[in-house]
Structure formats: structure tokens, C-alpha cells
Amino acid sequence: MRRVFWCLCLLVGLSIGFASVGKAQNALIKDFSRWSDLATKTEDALDADDTESTVLEDLRNQVVEFRAEFDAASDLNAARIATLREQIAALGEPPADETSGSEPPDVAAQRADLNEQLSSLLTPVQQAEAQFVRADALVSQIDQSLRERQTQQLLSTAPIPLNPIHWEQAIKDLTASVKTLMQQTPDMQPELQGVDLRTDLPVTIVLGLLGLALIFRGRFWSRMIATSLQRIGGRGFGIWRFLASLLRIVLPFGGLNLLALSAISTGLFGPALNEMFLLFAFLGGIMLAVRWVAERVFSRDDDEALIPLAAGKRREVRFHVTVITVLIILSELIYQILAVDEVAAASRSVLGFPMTVLVAVSLYRIGLILRGYKNAQLAETEEDETRVATMARFVGGLGTGAVVVAIVAPLLAAAGYFRAADALMPPYIMTLVVLGAVMAFQRFAADVYGAITGQGEQARDALMPVLFGLILLAVATPLLALIWGARVTDLTELWSGFLRGFAVGDTRISPTDFLTFAIIFALGYVLTHLLKTALRSNVLPKTQIEIGAQNAIVSGVGYVGIFLAALAAITGAGIDLSSLAIVAGALSVGIGFGLQNIVSNFVSGIILLIERPISEGDWIEVGGQMGHVRDISVRSTRIETFDKTDMIVPNADLVSGTVTNYTRGNTTGRVIVTVGVAYGTDTKKVEEMLREIAEEQPMVMTTPPPTILFVNFGADALEFEVRCFLRDVHFMLVVKSDINHAIAARFAEEGIEIPFAQRDVWLRNPEALRAASDAKNGNDKADEVPT
Incomplete structure (x- = not known):
């Protein structure tokens, strides 16, 4: 009965699961039907040349929604599909032909049932993937069509503004638009205007007074607030000055909005004029923001200027920035006024051309000043352009761009390409403003970092x-x-494509996979580090394992932990590396030749950790250099010489070369001191004295006892050797020096001579030298003149 009960439960669960799958498939079928109609409609709209851009944008939004649904549906029943594939793989490969034998009937039936289930589950997924490709192609086609239309608009021409024929009409259109704007009636009834004005008059007056106070007293209040914050916060004067400069934007901008609301609250103006009031407040805020950026980048204080120009140059730049913002605001207000009525096509370009020329003049001056900053920096670097600071090159490039834009934009506007000029110069000016704001906020972040770390202004040159x-x-x-x-x-399309990731073989890697990989690997790395710390400080010191073996164990645990962390991260992120097997096999040959030394050193490092012929702290000699082993890493070993310099030795040299380890297993070692005495000295007495001197040294071991050897009859002396073992070989030079001092003192007391080298010089044919000397003396006497 129990088996029957569990079988019934399993059947009920399967029926519920397949029912849910059926519902999901039915929902997808309905979506496919609606999607087919939308896709056909979108294709027809793309084929038609007169389709408006707004219609294409609306269709694009709908297509993007379906594409997201299809993308999500591609993972429908992924767990169930993976289970079925594993079950089919567990049954093995079916017989290829009749000669290979027949498959058992129950296995064949089970395989057919599993394949049928898999096919039913894969059908909606495959349909979703196919429709996703179609939707993605439609989105690309719409984007391409919109970009082509945008390009055509930029290349469209307007009547030439330099033609005097259009000037009179432009002035008439502007005057008519202003009259239309002023003659608009309010939304409320005329008989109620006076009543509402008297009712709202206190509110109007209060809003106006507050607006004027914020505009004209905002700078003073912002300075007062910053001073108070500085008293409370203490250090970090640059931070409070930055906040005060922000208040100089916020308070006047609030004042402009209050004035606009005060004018609107009177109810005396029409809807278009009310919108103009709000637009004027918004444009005033933009002007304040641009002015703020100029004040930060080209500050009045030499220490706070982000671009360190001369004071006069900074003042001129600030002036031209103000001129540009005022002109742009005026031109925008003119365009909004012209939008009230239907005006001639040439009026906009004629009225906007003087503003374009004046803005270009100011932008040209700013460009020349920025280029001059780069030239000044270049002159200070001894005419070596490669040594010019990155900041100077960046500023100089912006200046060159400003000069080019200031020349090209008016020419385009004069030729009738008004949209192209409008798409060139204002965006470049806004780019300069955005980059200046980035510099200002970066300086603020540096000041905050300096206040937190206590570095002060020095933090501005730090890495963070x-x-x-x-x-x-x-x-x-x-x-x-x-x-x-x-x-x-x-x-948004770029962002969605970034989130979808990229395909490597049959595997798609997305940013979430990278994030999962990074998180899992970071956790594994942290756990490995904690385990190494626990082994090094708590566990291994309590054992009898020597220090070299302890270091080897800790290093081995670190390597294994990092390997397991990487393996867990790859598995957890769902990255299938089987698709990379062919590529990895092709690259392994080149990597094997190019990195064979690195691989050899890596394997040698593992051998050093396993066999431990040397350990950290050992005194070794390799390649004629001696020192203590301080660190054994994957590629190399760091040896600290007695000169306190680090010598980096590849691990392969330690494995394949000859290495002398003075402290392997223990610190005992032998020291040999040589000494010579004059011929005729009592050798037994010398031997006894040398043994006494050696035994008096505290570092010399008594077992085995020191050995005194009479080793040779030298050319100048009788040669002896003092051979003794030390408890710690690290004191070898000290003990040798002490023994030499003791020998010198004892030999002096006993009158024993330590000879130096003596040589006898024999002259061959001395009579020839004597005859030559006599002959020379005779010649000298013959040359003498009698007095």
C-alpha cells in the first residue's frame, strides 16, 4: 500500500508539473499570436517612407517588451530539460544499426518517452529563441532608420541668414510672436481675476520678497553657513568652501523659482507666458551651474584653481563663460517665443545667427587660452613633448577643439546648415562644462579623502x-x-546587450556570471587566507613540526585553496569550459613554448615545498652568493644576503643547480682557522696552546672536541689548522675573529713568531754587471772638463 501511495503522489506531482508547463506553453502561444501581428505591423512601418519617428519609437518600445519576454522564455523549464537530458545520457547511446545488437524493449520505451517529453519542452523554448532573434533584428532596423533620419535632419539646409531679404521678415515674426505671447488671456474668467489677485496678493508678495532675498543675499548666507560648518566640523576648509559654492547655486536658483511662482500666482498672464517664467528660472539655474563650474575650474584663488593659469587668463575665461551662458539663454528664449506662432523657415536661422557668431568669438578666446596653457607647460619641459603632463595635453586638446568648433560652427550656420551648427557648438560647450564639473567633484572627493585620512591637501596627489x-x-x-x-x-539598448553578455561557443557569459564568479572567488580567497592565518599562528606552532615544514604546509594550503576557490567560482557561475577545450588546446602549444621557463619555475617551486631541500630561514649558498631564505613563492625564492639586499633566485636554479645549505636540519657547523709559526718553534707547544684557545670559546662544542692539525711545512712557516664545531653556525665569523685575536695575544705572550713571506734574490753573471758599471764610470770621468 505504501508503494501505491507514493506512486500516486508521484503521478499527481507530474500531472501538476505538466499542467503548469501546459499553461506556460498556452501563454506563449497567445504571446506568439500577438507578437506576429506586431512584427508584421513594424515591418510594414519600416517599409513605408512616410512613417513618423514617433510611431517608430512607439513600435520599438513594444518590440523591446516582447524581446524581453522571449529572452526570459528561453530559460523556461531549464531545470527539467537538463534533467531529461541527463536521464537520456544515462541510458547510453542507442544501437547504431542492427549488427550492433538491439536495445531492450523497456529501455527503448523509456528512451522514446523521455525524448517525447524533451521535445515537448524544447518546442516553446526554441520558438522563443527564434522570435527573440526576429525581435532583436527589428529593434536594430528601427534604430538604424531613426539614426538615418537624424543624419538627414542634420544635413538639411535652411535659408542663408546672411541674405538681407530674410532680415525684415525675421524681425516681423519675432514682433508678432511677442504680441501673441503678451495678448494671451489667463485661464480664469476675467471677472474673477481681480478677486483672485486680491486674495493671493499676500502670497505673491511673500514669494517675490523671498525670491529677491535669496537672489541678492544668497552669496552672503552661503558664506555664513560655510563658516558655521567649518567651526563645527574643524579641519577640511576645502570641503566647506565647496559646500558654500554649491549654496551659491541652490539659493539663487530657489529665488528664481520663487519669483516665477510669484508672477504665476498673480493670474494675470496666459499659459504660454507662465511657461516662459518657469523656463527663465530653469535657464537661470543652468547659468548659475555653468558659472559655478567656471568658478571652480578657474578659481580666483591660485591654490584652488583646477587649471593653474595666470590670474588674468582665469578672469578672462570666467568673463567669456558668462557671455556664452547669457547668449545661449537669450537664444533659447527667442526660439521659445518664435514657437508661439507659425514663422517663416528663415526667421529662426536669421535670429540665431548673431548669437552663434558671438558665442563662437568667446569660445575661440577660451580655446586660445587653453592652448596657451599647454604651450607654457611644453616650454617648461625643455621641449620634450613626451614629458608634458597629462593634464596639459588634455587641456590643450580641449582648447584646440574649442578653436576648431568656434570656426566651423559659424561657417555652417552661414552656409545654411543651421541644424548642423546647432548640433556642434552647444554640445561641445556642454561637454566642457561636464568635464569641468567632473574635475570639481573629483577635487571635492580628494578633500574629503584628505580630511578622513588626515593627509590634508597632500591627498589630492594620492591614488584614491x-x-x-x-x-x-x-x-x-x-x-x-x-x-x-x-x-x-x-x-538602454547598449545596457541590455551588456546584461545579456556574449556567447562563447554554446555558453553565454553575462555580467551576472562575472559578478557571481568574483563573489565566490573572493569568498574562497578570504576563507583560504583565514585558514592560512589560523594554521600559521594557532595550529602549527603547537606541533613539533619544524618551521620550514610549517611554511611549506601553509603555502600548500594557500595554493590548494585558491585552486578550489577558482573551481567553485567557475562552477557556481555556470561557465562551461568544455567549449573552450579546442581553443585551449591550440593555445597550449604556444603557451608551452612561450612560458616554459615560468612553468619550470612553478613546478620547481612545488618541488621545493614538497621535498623541502631548503626552507625559510636556512642559510644557503647558491651561485657564489650566500644569505638566508626569506620567502619561497611560486616562481622564485627570495634570499636576503648578509649585505641586507634581496636576491631573487628562480626556483629552477635551486632544483637543478648546486646549493649549499649550512643549516639544513640543524644549526651546527664547523669553522676552520689557519695559522703559521716560524721554523724552529716547538710544534707540540703550539698544538697545546691552540687547543686551549679553541676550548675557551663558549660557542665551540665539546663533543666532538676541537681538532688541531699540523698540516704542512710551508715555504715560510709551519702551518696549523684549528677545526672545531659550533653550536650555531651563524656565529662562524664571530668565533673565527675571536680565535684569531686570542692566538695573536697568546703568541705574543709566549714569544712565538708568526712569520711573513721571505725570499732570497740570486743574480746571474754578476761580473757582467760589474764590468758594465766600471765602463760607465770611466766614460763619466773622460767627459769632465778641468777647471
Whole structure:
């Protein structure tokens, strides 16, 4: 009965599972039906040339939603499919033909049932994958079509603004738009305007006064708030000054909005003019922000200027930035006024051309100043451009770009390519503003880091602020893309493609896989480090294992732990390395030849850790150099010489070469001292004295006792050797020096001479030398003149 009960439970579970699978498949079938209609509609819209861009954008959003559903459906029943494939693989390969034998009927039936289940589960998944490819292709086609239309708009031409024919019409259009804007009636009824004005008059007055106070007193209040915060917070003056500069934006911007709300609350103006008030407040905030960036980058204080130009140059840049922002605000207000009425096509380009020229002049001056900064830095580096600071090259490049844009944009506008000029100069100006803001916030992050670490202004040259700057630049990259005309959908498409990852063989690796791999490997690495620390400090010191073996065990545990962490990370991330087997096999040959020395040293390092012919702390001699082994790593061994210098020896040299280990197993060692005495000295007495001197040394071992050897009749002396074993061979030189001092003192007391080298010089044919000398003396006498 129990078996019957469990069989019934299993059948019920399978029926529920297949029922849920059936529901999911039915839902997918319905989605496929709706998707087919949408895909056909999208393809027809792409084929039509008169389809509006807004329609394509709407269709794209719907296609993207279906693509996300198909992407999620590709993993439908993944666990069940993997189980069925494992079951089929467990049955083995079916017979290839009749000669190979027949498969048992029950096995064949089970295989057929499993294949049928697998086919039913794979059908919706395969359909989802196929439709995902179709949806992705449609999204790409829509994006390409929208980009082509955007390009055509940039290359479209308008009437040339330099033609005087269009000037009068442009002025008429502007005057008519202003009249239309001022003649718009409020939304409320005329008889209620006076009542509402009297009712809302206190609110209007309060909002206006607060707005004016924030605009004209905001700078003073921000300075006062920063001073108070500095008293409370203490150090970090740059931080409070930065916060005060932000308040100089926030408070006036709030004042502009309050003034706009005050004007709107009167109810005397029409909807378009109310929108103009809000637009003016918004543009005023932009002007304040741009001015703030200029004040930070080209500060009045020499120490706070992010680009260290001369004071006059910084003042000129700030002036031109103000001019540019005012002109851009005026041009934007003019465009909004022209949008109230239907105006001629040439009016916009005619009225915008003077603003473009004036902005180009200021931008040209800024570009020249920035280029001058690079030239000044180049002159200070002895005409070696490779030694110019990165900052100077970056600023000089921005200056060159500003000069080019300032020349090209007015020419395009003058030729009628108004949209192209509008898509070139304002984005470049906004790019300069964004980069300046990144520099300002990077300096603020450096000041915060310096206040936290106590480094102060020195932290501005540290590594962490540079990393902060790179992070800020990465965050600002999407904003820069939007400024230069990229659509939000382009960025979302890049992000979705990034999340989907890339395919390697049959395996798709996504950022989540990398994140999972990094987390698992980091946890494994941390656990390995904790285990090594516990073994080194708590476990192994309590055993009788020598220090070299302890270090070998700790190193081995570290290598094994890192290997297991990497294996667990690869398995946990679901990365299938079987697809890389062919590539790895092809690369292994080249890697084997190119990295054979590294592999040899790695294997030698493992041999050193296992066999332990040398251990950390041993005194060894290799290649004519002596020192103590301080660290045995994977590739090399670090030896500290007696000069306190580190010698890095490849592990292969220690395994294949000749190595002398003075302290292997113990620290005992022998020292040999040679001494010579003059001929005629009592050799037995010398031997006795040398033995007494050796036995008096505290480091000399008594077992075995010191040995005194009369080793040779030398050319100048009778040669003796003092051979004795020391308890610690590290004191060999000290003991040898002490023995020499004792020998010198004892021999002096006993009158024993330590001879130095003596040689007899024999002259061959001395009579020839004597005759030559006599002949020379005779010649000298003949040359004498009598006085």
C-alpha cells in the first residue's frame, strides 16, 4: 500500500508539473499570436517612407517588451530539460544499426518517452529563441532608420541668414510672436481675476520678497553657513568652501523659482507666458551651474584653481563663460517665443545667427587660452613633448577643439546648415562644462579623502582621488552621449546587450556570471587566507613540526585553496569550459613554448615545498652568493644576503643547480682557522696552546672536541689548522675573529713568531754587471772638463 501511495503522489506531482508547463506553453502561444501581428505591423512601418519617428519609437518600445519576454522564455523549464537530458545520457547511446545488437524493449520505451517529453519542452523554448532573434533584428532596423533620419535632419539646409531679404521678415515674426505671447488671456474668467489677485496678493508678495532675498543675499548666507560648518566640523576648509559654492547655486536658483511662482500666482498672464517664467528660472539655474563650474575650474584663488593659469587668463575665461551662458539663454528664449506662432523657415536661422557668431568669438578666446596653457607647460619641459603632463595635453586638446568648433560652427550656420551648427557648438560647450564639473567633484572627493585620512591637501596627489575621478568620468559618459545626440533608447539598448553578455561557443557569459564568479572567488580567497592565518599562528606552532615544514604546509594550503576557490567560482557561475577545450588546446602549444621557463619555475617551486631541500630561514649558498631564505613563492625564492639586499633566485636554479645549505636540519657547523709559526718553534707547544684557545670559546662544542692539525711545512712557516664545531653556525665569523685575536695575544705572550713571506734574490753573471758599471764610470770621468 505504501508503494501505491507514493506512486500516486508521484503521478499527481507530474500531472501538476505538466499542467503548469501546459499553461506556460498556452501563454506563449497567445504571446506568439500577438507578437506576429506586431512584427508584421513594424515591418510594414519600416517599409513605408512616410512613417513618423514617433510611431517608430512607439513600435520599438513594444518590440523591446516582447524581446524581453522571449529572452526570459528561453530559460523556461531549464531545470527539467537538463534533467531529461541527463536521464537520456544515462541510458547510453542507442544501437547504431542492427549488427550492433538491439536495445531492450523497456529501455527503448523509456528512451522514446523521455525524448517525447524533451521535445515537448524544447518546442516553446526554441520558438522563443527564434522570435527573440526576429525581435532583436527589428529593434536594430528601427534604430538604424531613426539614426538615418537624424543624419538627414542634420544635413538639411535652411535659408542663408546672411541674405538681407530674410532680415525684415525675421524681425516681423519675432514682433508678432511677442504680441501673441503678451495678448494671451489667463485661464480664469476675467471677472474673477481681480478677486483672485486680491486674495493671493499676500502670497505673491511673500514669494517675490523671498525670491529677491535669496537672489541678492544668497552669496552672503552661503558664506555664513560655510563658516558655521567649518567651526563645527574643524579641519577640511576645502570641503566647506565647496559646500558654500554649491549654496551659491541652490539659493539663487530657489529665488528664481520663487519669483516665477510669484508672477504665476498673480493670474494675470496666459499659459504660454507662465511657461516662459518657469523656463527663465530653469535657464537661470543652468547659468548659475555653468558659472559655478567656471568658478571652480578657474578659481580666483591660485591654490584652488583646477587649471593653474595666470590670474588674468582665469578672469578672462570666467568673463567669456558668462557671455556664452547669457547668449545661449537669450537664444533659447527667442526660439521659445518664435514657437508661439507659425514663422517663416528663415526667421529662426536669421535670429540665431548673431548669437552663434558671438558665442563662437568667446569660445575661440577660451580655446586660445587653453592652448596657451599647454604651450607654457611644453616650454617648461625643455621641449620634450613626451614629458608634458597629462593634464596639459588634455587641456590643450580641449582648447584646440574649442578653436576648431568656434570656426566651423559659424561657417555652417552661414552656409545654411543651421541644424548642423546647432548640433556642434552647444554640445561641445556642454561637454566642457561636464568635464569641468567632473574635475570639481573629483577635487571635492580628494578633500574629503584628505580630511578622513588626515593627509590634508597632500591627498589630492594620492591614488584614491584619481580613482574617484575615473568613476565620476564613467558616470558622466552616458550624459556626454546624450549631449552629443544619442537617444535614451540607444543607451538602454547598449545596457541590455551588456546584461545579456556574449556567447562563447554554446555558453553565454553575462555580467551576472562575472559578478557571481568574483563573489565566490573572493569568498574562497578570504576563507583560504583565514585558514592560512589560523594554521600559521594557532595550529602549527603547537606541533613539533619544524618551521620550514610549517611554511611549506601553509603555502600548500594557500595554493590548494585558491585552486578550489577558482573551481567553485567557475562552477557556481555556470561557465562551461568544455567549449573552450579546442581553443585551449591550440593555445597550449604556444603557451608551452612561450612560458616554459615560468612553468619550470612553478613546478620547481612545488618541488621545493614538497621535498623541502631548503626552507625559510636556512642559510644557503647558491651561485657564489650566500644569505638566508626569506620567502619561497611560486616562481622564485627570495634570499636576503648578509649585505641586507634581496636576491631573487628562480626556483629552477635551486632544483637543478648546486646549493649549499649550512643549516639544513640543524644549526651546527664547523669553522676552520689557519695559522703559521716560524721554523724552529716547538710544534707540540703550539698544538697545546691552540687547543686551549679553541676550548675557551663558549660557542665551540665539546663533543666532538676541537681538532688541531699540523698540516704542512710551508715555504715560510709551519702551518696549523684549528677545526672545531659550533653550536650555531651563524656565529662562524664571530668565533673565527675571536680565535684569531686570542692566538695573536697568546703568541705574543709566549714569544712565538708568526712569520711573513721571505725570499732570497740570486743574480746571474754578476761580473757582467760589474764590468758594465766600471765602463760607465770611466766614460763619466773622460767627459769632465778641468777647471
